Amino acid sequence: MLFWKKETQLDRIKNKLEKAMHKDTDLLVFGASSHKYRVYEKLTAKELADWQAKNQVILPEPYTQFLTKVGNGGAGPYYGIYSIEKAASYTERNALTAKCVLHPRMTKEEWNRLTEPLTNDEDISDSEYDAACNMVMGGMLCIGTQGCEYDMYLVLEGEHRGKIVYTSGFYPDHPFFFVYEDNFLDWYERWLDEIILDYDIAWFGSKMPGDENALIQVYHNAPNEEIKSKALDGMFKFKKISQPTIDFLKNVADQGQKDRITAIQLICKTSLDAGRDYLLELLHSDRNEDxxxxxxxxxxxxxxxxxxxxIKVIVQSLDRVHDPETLRHVGYVLEPSGAITFQNFAPFLCHADSDIQTAAIYATRSCNDKSDNWEIIEQVLMGGNKEVVKNSILFWGIVPHEKLLPYYKAAWPEYKNNNNFRKKFIDCLKELNLPDDYFDKE
Structure with missing residues (x-):
């Protein structure tokens, strides 16, 4: 009689590593080109024991199982998992054996008090800074990086021992993020699952786990609005969502709850046509945020x-745009269609707010009739501050029209020694059949 060995989580992980590699043959998943889904040589039990004795640390068991049964680092979320040796080199020795003071429900106020020595403007000595840093990072091991200032840490002690923490700079009001999984292996296996399922994992681990049905159930059973919002946010990892989920999201949007915009966004991510009526309603709304x-x-x-x-509705609604951020997005949407003109953007180009002017200048950079609209440009150059004039030159170039030459001549001394800007001035003169030294003449 044959007895089949029950598949363990480690067995699943090894099998899923192969599946993930075959799923992402072009290494398009973020960081995959770095680790190529390959792990390093496994750590021996003696090597693990020696490392723990040397560093006076007992590592969480799920992590040590990975090191000794799968590999000593290599393939993993983002740029992969560090080898234990590299992990130690990226972690302060004093921090390794310290108490972990971070926790998943840390408030902004608690975080700000903890990191205040690292974020205030007062000078502190290197030793004081290191001590404050070790206080924040204590009891954790750096196991990998997400790039730039973003890293991944493993909690080594305390109530949350074994959990993964995503770290960044010490910014006010931004506590570090604890992932949803309780241990390294669950987090790692989820990473493989989401690759195999072709999820969008650009920010893997930051969104609630689960498929569409699971997240819908979480939403329905959520004890508070925060959990509901996180359940919906978790759906952004799906590249497309099914019709039943679209119907669920429409119901959320129709109820006018605080998650209405998120629901509409999720619908439109899969089908702009399915979200058409909601988008038109938002465009016609009296609320600027809509x-x-x-x-x-x-x-x-x-x-x-x-x-x-x-686009037709947006052009008709331009008089409702009163801030730079909204105007920038008007430009992003209208520009590909050619619906932006100097005439319909004139109120923004001649606006008293220089930020609105700059947004309008950028939006009209591709308009081909600049010379024909020299009067509008003259108003910009006449009334704009130095930054506005600079942005007009940067995005429009030097518009070749004789009526604008006095304004460019006034700006010439500031830009003539900058080769990039100088060329714009000279090209304008050539187009008007004027000598290269025109702006230098009294």
Whole structure:
């Protein structure tokens, strides 16, 4: 009689590593080109014991199982998992054996008090800074990086021993993020699952785990609005969502709850047509934030879709735009269609707010009729501050029209020694058949 050995989590992980490698043959998943889904040589029991004795640390068992049964680092989320030796080199020795003071529910106020010595403007000595840093990072091992200032740590002691923490700079109001899984192996296996399922894992681990049905159930059973919001946010990892989930999201949007915009965004991510009525409603809303949300959604998900119907509404709504952020998104949506003109953007180009002017200058940079609209440009140059004039030159170049030459001549001394800007001035003169030294003459 044959007895089949029950598959363990470690067995599943080894099998899923192979599946993930075959799923992502072009290494398109973030960081995959670095580790190529290959792990390093496994750690022996003696090597592990020696490391723990040397560093006076007992590592969480799920992590040591990975090191000794799968590999001593290599393939893993983002740029992969450090070898234990490299992990130790990226972690302060004093921090390794310290108490871990971080926890998943840390408030902004608690975080700010903890990191205050690291974020205030007062000078502190290197030793004081290191001590404060070790206090924050204590009781954790750096097991990998996400790139730039973002790293991944393993909690070594305390109530949350074994959990993974995503770290970044010491910014006020931004406590470090504890992932949802309780241990290293669960977190690692989820990473493999999401690759195999073709999820969008650019920010793996930061969103609630689970498939569509699981997240819908979490939403329905959530004890508070925060959990509901996180359940919906977890759906952004799906590249497309099913019709039943779209129906669920429409129900959320129709109830007008605080997650309405998130639900609309998720619908539009899969099908802009399915979200059409919601987008038109937002575009016609009297609330400026609704207009901005609609523009953001159209910019994110409408690049390969015919937006003619929406563009018409946006152009008719330009008089409702009163801030730079909304205007920037108007530009992002309208520019590909050629709907931006100097005439319809004139109120923004001549606005008293220089940030709005700059956003309008950028939006009109591709307009081909700049010389024909020299009067509007003259108002910009006449009334704009130095930064506005600089941005006009940067994004428009030097517009070749004789009426604008006095303004460019006034700006010439500031830019003539900058080769990039100087060329713009000279090209303008050539187009007007004027000598290269025109701006230098009294």
């Amino acid at each position: 207009l901005l949300h609609a523009l953001q959604i159209l910019n994110w998900y409408g690049k390969s879709v015919d937006l003619s119907e929406f």
